[in-house]
Amino acid sequence: MPRGRRGGRVSALEGCREEEAPPAADAVPSVLWASGQQPEAAAELILLRGIFEIGRDSCDVVLSERALRWQPIQPERPTGDSKYNFLHKEEFIELKDIFSVKLKRRYSVKQQRSGTLLGITLFICLKKEQNKLKDSTLDLINLSEDHCDVWFRQFKKILAGFSDRPKSLKIVLNPQSHKKEATQVYYEKVEPLLKIAGIKTDVTVTEYEGHAVSLLKECELQGFDGVVCVGGDGSASEVAHALLLSAQKNTGVETDSILTPVRAQLPLGVIPAGSTNVLAHSLHGISHVVTATLHIIMGHIQPVDVCTFSTTGKFLRFGFSAMFGFGGRALALAEKHRWMSPNQRMDFAVIKALAKLRPEECEISFLPFNDPQDLEERRAQGSPKSDCNDQWQMIQGQFLNVSIMAIPCLCSVAPRGLAPNTRLNNGSMALIIARNTSRPEFIKHLKRYASVKNQFNFPFVETYTVEEVKVHPRSNSSGHNPEEEDGPHETATGSSFPWNVDGDLMEVASEVHVRVHPRLINLYGKSMEEMNDSKVTCSCL
Numbered sequence: 239m240p241r242g243r244r245g246g247r248v249s250a251l252e253g254c255r256e257e258e259a260p261p262a263a264d265a266v267p268s269v270l271w272a273s274g275q276q277p278e279a280a281a282e283l284i285l286l287r288g289i290f291e292i293g294r295d296s297c298d299v300v301l302s303e304r305a306l307r308w309q310p311i312q313p314e315r316p317t318g319d320s321k322y323n324f325l326h327k328e329e330f331i332e333l334k335d336i337f338s339v340k341l342k343r344r345y346s347v348k349q350q351r352s353g354t355l356l357g358i359t360l361f362i363c364l365k366k367e368q369n370k371l372k373d374s375t376l377d378l379i380n381l382s383e384d385h386c387d388v389w390f391r392q393f394k395k396i397l398a399g400f401s402d403r404p405k406s407l408k409i410v411l412n413p414q415s416h417k418k419e420a421t422q423v424y425y426e427k428v429e430p431l432l433k434i435a436g437i438k439t440d441v442t443v444t445e446y447e448g449h450a451v452s453l454l455k456e457c458e459l460q461g462f463d464g465v466v467c468v469g470g471d472g473s474a475s476e477v478a479h480a481l482l483l484s485a486q487k488n489t490g491v492e493t494d495s496i497l498t499p500v501r502a503q504l505p506l507g508v509i510p511a512g513s514t515n516v517l518a519h520s521l522h523g524i525s526h527v528v529t530a531t532l533h534i535i536m537g538h539i540q541p542v543d544v545c546t547f548s549t550t551g552k553f554l555r556f557g558f559s560a561m562f563g564f565g566g567r568a569l570a571l572a573e574k575h576r577w578m579s580p581n582q583r584m585d586f587a588v589i590k591a592l593a594k595l596r597p598e599e600c601e602i603s604f605l606p607f608n609d610p611q612d613l614e615e616r617r618a619q620g621s622p623k624s625d626c627n628d629q630w631q632m633i634q635g636q637f638l639n640v641s642i643m644a645i646p647c648l649c650s651v652a653p654r655g656l657a658p659n660t661r662l663n664n665g666s667m668a669l670i671i672a673r674n675t676s677r678p679e680f681i682k683h684l685k686r687y688a689s690v691k692n693q694f695n696f697p698f699v700e701t702y703t704v705e706e707v708k709v710h711p712r713s714n715s716s717g718h719n720p721e722e723e724d725g726p727h728e729t730a731t732g733s734s735f736p737w738n739v740d741g742d743l744m745e746v747a748s749e750v751h752v753r754v755h756p757r758l759i760n761l762y763g764k765s766m767e768e769m770n771d772s773k774v775t776c777s778c779l
């Protein structure tokens with residue numbers, strides 16, 4: 239693959255105002271890179287060929303079906319200088335990495351409209367290290383209106399062919415997320431890129447908890463290609479829940495006891511702007527606003543497994559992950575101290591929950607996951623049906639924490655994930671159980687999440703891969719004390735236990751039944767495997 243050279247911006251543009259080229263897109267040297275394997279040039283149909291100035295060179299530019307290639311025009315050298323030829327190797331970008339095209343114009347001070355044409359600017363999505371995406375530009379300079387018009391229309395036609403990319407998005411923004419910076423994040427980093435990509439937006443700023451659910455219940459979503467949530471895990475999970483709930487209602491599925499839910503009708507984009515951004519981090523491998531925005535613009539789609547939570551046959555909510563015991567109690571404590579800053583209250587709650595660490599007496603039953611591929615193979619080998627593990631299993635005792643996770647739950651304190659062995663869409667959940675042990679041992683287990691050592695390698699920790707779980711707390715076991723802030727809460731119907739579902743507090747009095755539903759929602763993102771396959775190998779930028 240060719241290596242690009244570093245170069246300055248084209249000197250003719252210095253000090254000029256550029257039409258429709260807002261500052262959000264990073265201005266980069268116009269000499270470029272390649273995003274993966276060089277597409278086979280010889281076999282491709284050539285659409286256009288012409289001369290543009292790129293960087294400081296006059297280039298022979300070829301637009302084919304899959305790529306844009308260019309090579310500096312070499313002056314004839316009587317001596318034939320091989321070093322010079324090596325420096326001027328062909329460079330290219332793949333068309334699938336372009337997300338917008340604009341005409342580039344120079345304006346004089348008083349000129350408001352139609353300045354002097356300078357050429358064309360392409361807006362490109364670059365793959366960087368650590369799963370990051372970055373926006374960039376490539377200037378193709380040519381002062382001829384006719385020449386640029388032909389190329390501009392051809393690029394527009396190519397972009398119109400990417401039918402999976404969204405054209406209109408409903409934005410749900412939580413202004414209270416983290417330190418109230420979601421509004422700034424959206425208007426400074428996200429909206430400028432959506433505008434460059436020509437995506438129409440309709441923004442709703444949420445005013446209270448549960449607003450996203452009532453909004454999406456009422457909102458006509460037909461005109462939108464997707465919904466984007468700007469906030470933390472609580473908001474993202476609420477929007478996902480609302481989208482799935484609307485899908486059930488629209489298709490007449492009874493929402494009192496959802497057994498087989500239908501898929502969400504629109505994809506969901508998650509812009510990380512909260513105290514915890516586990517969903518965005520698990521989805522993109524990194525919690526990075528521009529990366530999340532570019533996945534949305536490029537229309538990358540990732541189907542993701544979702545859980546349903548129900549109690550005594552009654553549907554409670556959709557979600558991606560849950561914690562019961564220590565995880566639920568710590569969240570209940572944090573919620574009681576909302577007046578503290580987000581980081582402060584979470585640290586305080588974890589320390590307090592650890593200080594008051596106590597086990598929960600429970601009965602946990604679960605249905606082990608049977609990988610359909612394994613079953614198929616076993617069937618092909620003539621194994622009897624009894625070989626498959628379709629029997630409910632039950633364990634009981636005293637547990638410090640129970641985690642049930644359909645996604646890997648990557649976050650800053652657990653970079654490999656709270657459930658590193660599960661995938662976004664493998665149709666199973668990780669059930670991770672910490673039985674009663676001493677406080678120091680439990681703390682050692684928690685600390686391992688941040689290290690490279692195996693956090694499950696303790697005699698009191700058990701992990702299972704499951705399809706369904708029922709957690710049945712023995713209500714009188716914790717010896718309910720009304721003075722305790724984090725214990726079972728007294729409600730009209732008796733005491734209830736705190737659950738942490740995607741960072742939201744859910745209080746339930748009796749058994750909770752969690753079931754995984756494979757690929758129930760599409761999220762904007764790309765699987766880590768796909769991202770790694772198409773890693774950029776050129777380091778010129």
Ligand SMILES: Nc1ncnc2c1ncn2[C@@H]1O[C@H](COP(=O)(O)OP(=O)(O)OP(=O)(O)O)[C@@H](O)[C@H]1O
Nearest residue numbers: 415416444445446447469470471472473512513514
């Ligand atoms: N205007 C609002 N005022 C108060 N709460 C809101 C508002 N809009 C949304 N919410 C609720 O705030 C909750 C938490 O929001 P979010 O997850 O975006 O932020 P966060 O900073 O990660 O949250 P937390 O501080 O709980 O960790 C969501 O469950 C959402 O329903």
